[in-house]
Amino acid sequence: MSKYQKMKKIFLLLSIICFTQLAMAQCVPGTKTAPGKGYIIPDSATGMVHACAGLPYDETFYIKAFKDTTIIVITGTTDSIIINVDPITIGLPSYLNVTTKPATLPANAIHNFPHISIKGDSLACIRIQGTVPTGTAAATTSLNIPFEAYLQLSIGGFPTGDTSLAASYSSYKYIIDAPGTGVCAVNINQINRNLSAVQVVPNPAQELIYVNMVANQSEDVTVSITNAIGQTIANKQTLLNKGSNFIPFDLSSYTSGMYMYTIRNKQNAVVSGKFVKK
Numbered sequence: 001m002s003k004y005q006k007m008k009k010i011f012l013l014l015s016i017i018c019f020t021q022l023a024m025a026q027c028v029p030g031t032k033t034a035p036g037k038g039y040i041i042p043d044s045a046t047g048m049v050h051a052c053a054g055l056p057y058d059e060t061f062y063i064k065a066f067k068d069t070t071i072i073v074i075t076g077t078t079d080s081i082i083i084n085v086d087p088i089t090i091g092l093p094s095y096l097n098v099t100t101k102p103a104t105l106p107a108n109a110i111h112n113f114p115h116i117s118i119k120g121d122s123l124a125c126i127r128i129q130g131t132v133p134t135g136t137a138a139a140t141t142s143l144n145i146p147f148e149a150y151l152q153l154s155i156g157g158f159p160t161g162d163t164s165l166a167a168s169y170s171s172y173k174y175i176i177d178a179p180g181t182g183v184c185a186v187n188i189n190q191i192n193r194n195l196s197a198v199q200v201v202p203n204p205a206q207e208l209i210y211v212n213m214v215a216n217q218s219e220d221v222t223v224s225i226t227n228a229i230g231q232t233i234a235n236k237q238t239l240l241n242k243g244s245n246f247i248p249f250d251l252s253s254y255t256s257g258m259y260m261y262t263i264r265n266k267q268n269a270v271v272s273g274k275f276v277k278k
Contacts, residue, residue, distance in 0.1 A: 029062060029101055029123035038066025041204060041276050044171035046258055049274055051176045052184040054134040057096060058273065060127045062204060067121035069151070076151035078120030079162070084146040085126060086114045091143045092174060096130035111148075138178035145169045192269035194219055195240075200261060204276035211247040211261050213271070215240040223247050224262045227254075251277050 041062040042048065051057045063083075069076045084090065085098045098104070100116045102124060107114055118124045146168045153160045177184040198213045211223055218241055225234040234249055254277050262272040 029125045037064065039064045042258060048172055048174060050182050051132050051174065052182070053132050053136040053176065053179070055184075056129070056131050058127070058129050060125055060203070062276070063118060063124045063126070065118040065120050065122055065124070075155070076153050076163075079150040079152055080120060081118045081150070082111060082115050082148045083118065083126070084111075084113050084115050087128075089113065090145050091141055092128065093130075093141075095133060096128050099127045099129070101125050132176065136176060139176050141174045142170060143172045143174060145172070192221075192263065192265055192271045194265070194269075195263065195271050198263065198271050198273060200273065200275040204278045205251055206278045207250065207252045209249050209251060209275060211249065211263070213240070213245050213247075213263065215242055215245060218242050219265050221263050221265045223249075224264070225249060226260045226262065228258050 039062075049057075049059050065081050066078055069078070085100055085104055087096055087098050088094065092098070098114075102116055102118070104114050104116055105111075110117070116124060116126070146166070148164050148166045150162065150164050152162050194216050195213045196216070198211075200209050200211055202209070218239065220237065220239050223236045223238065224232050226232050233254070236247060236249070238245075238247060256277050258274055258276055260272060260274050262270055264270045
């Protein structure tokens with residue numbers, strides 16, 4: 001191996017480590033579509049990951065603010081989109097916390113509620129984390145997410161002024177599965193407590209992901225990737241080292257969509273989560 005190749009490998013590893021530390025600390029925006037196109041991942045059809053009493057909860061929304069929109073014959077260029085991220089206002093339980101990128105603005109900045117401001121044609125993410133209290137009953141809660149879009153309007157290319165549109169998005173649900181069903185099919189005593197800071201980076205991903213984790217002690221595990229209908233499409237058996245571990249998977253042959261990773265040890269204790277393939 002040449003000196004250049006060695007340096008390249010070292011640089012790549014350092015980049016992964018730095019990116020992983022950032023990802024562990026907060027949500028990290030990713031991109032999926034061409035410039036100008038807006039999206040939210042997961043969309044309302046895919047829905048949010050389900051919760052289970054007694055277990056940690058972690059969901060990240062990846063957002064691309066649209067650049068342009070057309071209202072009949074009027075074209076609007078997006079200046080910014082303001083999203084209310086107050087958990088209680090949205091309808092989330094008080095045991096969940098919300099972090100954002102860009103950072104959440106203080107309650108007295110522009111609007112008197114916790115919010116993020118996303119510039120037109122730019123990226124953002126909203127991460128929801130917490131631990132569902134033991135004994136929490138199964139439930140489905142419809143969320144209501146208020147937002148405002150600030151637009152610069154024109155007709156036939158001629159500016160006509162600025163406007164703002166206020167609305168709310170209510171297509172997402174926070175679902176706690178009943179014991180023994182869905183994500184609660186694995187008993188809390190089976191959750192792998194040897195692992196922490198489990199994260200897929202980058203997410204969304206295009207060709208390569210790293211399933212990253214910190215192990216309190218060395219152990220043999222199997223890392224599996226399953227598709228949206230539950231089919232296992234990749235398996236890797238590996239010996240984790242005490243400390244940080246990075247397990248790569250090549251996604252180049254996968255179709256776009258949502259996938260699940262599962263880390264299982266010999267005692268059948270698991271950690272799982274999801275990621276998006278662009």
